Amino acid sequence: MNASPLPHQALAPLHPAAQPAPRSVAIVLCNLGTPDAPTPKALRRYLAQFLSDRRVVEIPPLFWLPILHGIILRVRPRKAAAKYASVWSEAGSPLAVWTQRQAELLGQRLQQAGLDIPVLPAMRYGQPAIERQLQALHAQGRQRVLLLPLYPQYCAATTASVFDAATLWLQRARSFPELRLVNDYHDHPGYIGALADSVRQHWQQQGKAAEHLVISFHGIPARNVQLGDPYADQCQRTAQLLAQALQLPPERLSVTFQSRFGPAQWLQPYTEPTLQALAKAGTRSVEVICPGFASDCLETLEEISMEAREAFLEAGGQEFAYIPCLNDRTSHIDLLEQLVQQHVAGWVDGWVDMQQK
Ligand SMILES: C=CC1=C(C)c2cc3[nH]c(cc4nc(cc5[nH]c(cc1n2)c(C)c5CCC(=O)O)C(CCC(=O)O)=C4C)c(C)c3C=C
Numbered sequence: 001m002n003a004s005p006l007p008h009q010a011l012a013p014l015h016p017a018a019q020p021a022p023r024s025v026a027i028v029l030c031n032l033g034t035p036d037a038p039t040p041k042a043l044r045r046y047l048a049q050f051l052s053d054r055r056v057v058e059i060p061p062l063f064w065l066p067i068l069h070g071i072i073l074r075v076r077p078r079k080a081a082a083k084y085a086s087v088w089s090e091a092g093s094p095l096a097v098w099t100q101r102q103a104e105l106l107g108q109r110l111q112q113a114g115l116d117i118p119v120l121p122a123m124r125y126g127q128p129a130i131e132r133q134l135q136a137l138h139a140q141g142r143q144r145v146l147l148l149p150l151y152p153q154y155c156a157a158t159t160a161s162v163f164d165a166a167t168l169w170l171q172r173a174r175s176f177p178e179l180r181l182v183n184d185y186h187d188h189p190g191y192i193g194a195l196a197d198s199v200r201q202h203w204q205q206q207g208k209a210a211e212h213l214v215i216s217f218h219g220i221p222a223r224n225v226q227l228g229d230p231y232a233d234q235c236q237r238t239a240q241l242l243a244q245a246l247q248l249p250p251e252r253l254s255v256t257f258q259s260r261f262g263p264a265q266w267l268q269p270y271t272e273p274t275l276q277a278l279a280k281a282g283t284r285s286v287e288v289i290c291p292g293f294a295s296d297c298l299e300t301l302e303e304i305s306m307e308a309r310e311a312f313l314e315a316g317g318q319e320f321a322y323i324p325c326l327n328d329r330t331s332h333i334d335l336l337e338q339l340v341q342q343h344v345a346g347w348v349d350g351w352v353d354m355q356q357k
């Protein structure tokens, strides 16, 4: 019998992803995305991608796309560009700058722990796109990827949309790494603790607490919640746990929703009218915290720290303080490290045991 081996040239080279590499884990830290520049042109490109996402606007495309292209993308980019210009720094859009920094700091942490786990930042809209980062990690031979969206509360418009982008890449790839997804961390003790620390630190710096704390989350259409989105419940739970950690009685805080878009009913009460009502009812000082945003961005720096501040003061309020997002706080990076540890257990030697302790 002729049992000659296959000719050498018939053996295809191994794809890098197929080569055994111990601990070939990586993290993709995902955020929403932001325009490339504070200009109407960049805003048009960004908003066109963002607002064409069916997870974000759940109106049938046949009705929605003519409105988007015929009205919204003609009017909104110019107005939005002016708002972005008011928060833009030399380093760029705050959302991009903070996300990049968070990825760097988390990467350094993992490196200090002796782990070869790179952390790449990724954006759902704009660059660096989630698909691009997954492709880069796959090409490097990373076999296991944890997708960690920087959205503490699960929402179909944000979290599920990140997963859509990842699975769209999977559908087009011939081979791909194993994937794990973090759904939410709205009640994680490390998250609540980090938020509470940031409020306490603010009180210490001011020498006192304000009369009232407003806990403001990004809104979504009320209909999405009726259809089963757990987002509103998770926001309420985060607020409740934060109030408990701060020992704040219910009469000293309000949970509100900001950033309404379009004429439909969104989650209520709305942030700005609540602040105006508080001022009119005699509340002199307020603090606003936005726990749904992991990184400061247009919605916190402009809509809250500028617009909402002005509305409160014009309605008769005396003191308005905005408490920044967790951004690069050590306790925030601790939380991200804990989330990684909890979700890659079994992927990285030793971490299963650490989990069980
Ligand atoms: C049109 C519907 C929108 C839904 C639903 C929505 C949900 C949602 N968004 C965030 C986080 C962010 N949104 C940001 C900006 C922003 N959001 C919308 C619309 C919806 N968001 C628009 C049109 C914009 C752009 C600005 C504008 O034109 O008003 C941002 C800031 C991005 C930045 O570059 O700084 C964040 C972050 C969450 C968490 C969420 C649902 C829970």
Ligand SMILES: [Fe+2]
Residues within 6 Å of the ligand: 218, 259
């Ligand atoms: Fe939004």
Ligand SMILES: [Fe+2]
Residues within 6 Å of the ligand: 259, 298, 299, 303
């Ligand atoms: Fe806004």
